[in-house]
């Protein structure tokens with residue numbers, strides 16, 4: 001191994017108050033970390049999941065589970081119970097454009113028992129997975145564990161440290177897996193830099209009231225130089241609005257009334273309920289990024305999910321790609337980790353590299369498809385025709401629609417659970 005990591009810096013206030021041992025330390029209890037921890041625990045691997053927050057409730061995180069994830073849940077025998085959680089279903093993604101309606105993605109063409117996107121509150125989904133994982137004695141979840149240091153010895157990551165009640169705590173592991181999201185602290189501690197591309201937009205997320213008898217509506221509308229997406233939730237509309245990259249301070253400076261009236265120009269039928277937006281605190285900004293690490297691993301350390309590759313929100317695939325990473329990581333690592341649990345020893349970095357090898361191509365392809373999906377929005381924001389006639393013909397071609405449904409619904413290829 002040519003790369004080495006700097007030795008861990010000692011906390012100014014001293015040594016950890018306790019040192020726990022486990023086989024796999026997973027940092028971050030989002031979709032990737034939670035599914036990985038569940039799969040490893042289920043395979044008999046001792047796993048400690050460190051989650052910075054005390055609960056899973058965050059405003060506006062991805063809530064869309066695509067057929068790929070529903071099939072994975074089915075393989076785990078969890079699909080029926082998952083479907084008992086409050087949810088809505090989206091079988092296709094129709095968009096109103098200035099040039100007419102378009103349905104770029106229709107999941108009903110897929111051969112799958114779940115030809116739809118399931119919209120379920122991410123916090124509920126994560127609690128559901130945590131409850132399931134807690135059935136296995138090898139699973140340990142530590143909440144309010146905000147990891148701030150890596151334990152590094154001889155250039156190998158041996159675990160992580162967090163500051164919590166009573167001081168610093170440490171967990172030592174045969175492998176540490178970072179699933180701590182797009183602003184990954186572990187990635188920074190390991191000195192890994194993502195490479196990315198400039199995405200021309202940011203998005204604002206907010207809720208609008210949903211009234212009894214509201215007719216189903218298009219998933220999105222491109223008009224007036226902006227894109228508005230509408231996710232039908234149990235009791236509200238979850239709305240996303242595109243704004244020009246970096247323009248949020250300017251949008252805020254113009255005032256909420258001006259913002260509301262611009263949105264109303266795009267969706268006049270919602271003009272009255274836009275008045276429900278009374279304060280900027282009701283809106284969440286997602287600074288859109290699309291990047292990936294050239295290398296997802298260091299000795300003793302693997303990164304997956306958004307920590308390895310932040311996805312653009314186009315087509316809502318972020319959770320699904322992250323969970324597929326988790327399944328591949330578990331498939332590759334479970335048996336070797338079980339062996340090390342018995343006999344000790346390190347996990348060779350070649351195994352960590354194998355996870356990247358299996359996932360990098362699908363991630364890059366999906367990011368390329370997302371880039372295409374962003375084009376009409378970027379064109380509309382720049383005042384150009386959003387979907388010119390040639391693009392419209394291409395998207396409507398049956399072969400293209402099938403490929404889009406396949407890539408976005410199931411991933412570039414299916415990822416079966418093999419643990």
Ligand SMILES: Cc1cc2nc3c(=O)[nH]c(=O)nc-3n(C[C@H](O)[C@H](O)[C@H](O)COP(=O)(O)OP(=O)(O)OC[C@H]3O[C@@H](n4cnc5c(N)ncnc54)[C@H](O)[C@@H]3O)c2cc1C
Nearest residue numbers: 028030031032052062147180181305306316317318319322
């Ligand atoms: C506003 C918004 C809307 C989105 N909409 C969609 C959508 O509709 N569909 C979709 O598929 N995707 C969507 N995404 C993207 C999606 O949420 C992510 O792609 C997905 O959650 C990635 O999963 P992950 O497990 O890799 O990371 P995350 O979900 O980001 O989870 C990371 C976890 O790590 C924890 N953590 C962070 N730092 C530390 C630390 N130092 N120590 C311990 N724990 C830590 C965090 O608290 C978090 O729980 C959206 C994202 C945002 C922000």
